[in-house]
Amino acid sequence: MGRPQKVAALLGKRQKIEKEIEKLQKSCQHPTKSVRFVKERLDSTTMVIRYVCDECLLPIGYPNNEEIQKYLKQ
Numbered sequence: 767m768g769r770p771q772k773v774a775a776l777l778g779k780r781q782k783i784e785k786e787i788e789k790l791q792k793s794c795q796h797p798t799k800s801v802r803f804v805k806e807r808l809d810s811t812t813m814v815i816r817y818v819c820d821e822c823l824l825p826i827g828y829p830n831n832e833e834i835q836k837y838l839k840q
Contacts, residue, residue, distance in 0.1 A: 787822075794822040801829045801837040 767775075796819040804825050806812040815834050817827035829837065 791819075791822045791824040794819060794824065796824070796826055797821060799826060801833055 798820040799817045800820055801815060802818045803813045804816050804818055806814045815829060815837065816825040817829055818824065819826050
């Protein structure tokens with residue numbers, strides 16, 4: 767298998783995995799959440815502080831300044 771075919775196969779697998787993750791996150795009830803650092807976007811290296819579901823790891827909200835300060839002191 768040549769390099770272009772291998773890259774195409776890997777990109778196809780990644781797309782399937784991303785769709786499966788999206789499906790799991792959409793069906794999640796987000797029962798508990800935590801304040802965490804997460805990437806701003808999938809293709810980004812910028813980290814931001816968000817509420818993240820503990821079950822599916824989906825960013826689901828924005829903590830207020832007091833919650834951010836409490837998280838940073840940990």
